[in-house]
Amino acid sequence: MAQQDASGTPLVTLEGRVVVVTGAGQGLGESTAHVLSGLGASVVVLDVDAGAAKRVATEVADAGGRALAVEADVAEEGSVAAAAAQTVEHFGTVDGLVNNAGVISWARLEDLDVAEWDRVMAVNARGLFLCTKHFGAPMLAQRSGSIVTISSVAGTVPEARAGSYSPSKAAAIMFARQMAVEWGPRGIRSNAVSPGIMRTPMAERFNSDPDALRRRLEMVASRRIGDPAEVAGVIAFLLSDAAGFVNGQNLEADGGMMQMMIDILPRPGVPRVAE
Numbered sequence: 001m002a003q004q005d006a007s008g009t010p011l012v013t014l015e016g017r018v019v020v021v022t023g024a025g026q027g028l029g030e031s032t033a034h035v036l037s038g039l040g041a042s043v044v045v046l047d048v049d050a051g052a053a054k055r056v057a058t059e060v061a062d063a064g065g066r067a068l069a070v071e072a073d074v075a076e077e078g079s080v081a082a083a084a085a086q087t088v089e090h091f092g093t094v095d096g097l098v099n100n101a102g103v104i105s106w107a108r109l110e111d112l113d114v115a116e117w118d119r120v121m122a123v124n125a126r127g128l129f130l131c132t133k134h135f136g137a138p139m140l141a142q143r144s145g146s147i148v149t150i151s152s153v154a155g156t157v158p159e160a161r162a163g164s165y166s167p168s169k170a171a172a173i174m175f176a177r178q179m180a181v182e183w184g185p186r187g188i189r190s191n192a193v194s195p196g197i198m199r200t201p202m203a204e205r206f207n208s209d210p211d212a213l214r215r216r217l218e219m220v221a222s223r224r225i226g227d228p229a230e231v232a233g234v235i236a237f238l239l240s241d242a243a244g245f246v247n248g249q250n251l252e253a254d255g256g257m258m259q260m261m262i263d264i265l266p267r268p269g270v271p272r273v274a275e
Helices: 027-038 050-062 077-091 114-142 165-186 210-218 228-239
Strands: 018-022 042-047 066-071 096-099 145-150 188-195 250-253
Touching (some): 050 066, 096 228, 114 165, 145 228
Parallel strands (some): 018 042, 096 145
């Protein structure tokens, strides 16, 4: 049962849990590591960049948390298997996994090189499969755990000139649902989170352009750019027992961007929603 406050409301707490966050060396992954640690989790900071992983793990520890920096390439099974073994040796088990590591490629489909297509798919699709397979093994053994796979609103609505990114993020949503069906009966919950516009290194090229930023804000119901910590809070909820009956869902954390289609559609004589 979930921990509850005096009124019986389930609390979002991760006390005593061991959670692996992939791609935790920057951006959403970094924010997630800090948020989860603040809620009591022991965090495995996994990144292909060993220096970045160590920096974030040190920051988590300096703030009073428990963290282990692990270098791994999520697209390589041997690397992921070794990282899982290192995690279990250090913490004894795994209770949660955040499949966050991802890359993007900018090219029209007709110009996209096969090697670049394979690179994106290797990280964004094969990577989450490999991490789920190896870090999920301890969860299956103990018949409990929660896995959150990071997709994107681009996994539902195609992002033009982004090559294989949208297809890979659509795969992430379906993979999360596949896990829910296959592993739900064995005590594992699996959900996806689809962030919208955030302030991350990957998106900074757009947010730093004043005109682009203005137009982007007009497409978000909340009229602002999301902070990675806000999405990390959604991830924490899904990992916690407070979301104990949430399984196989794709939660859009986008400030209402996906609901804006009719409002941004030109309609002569019909004003847009007031600013």
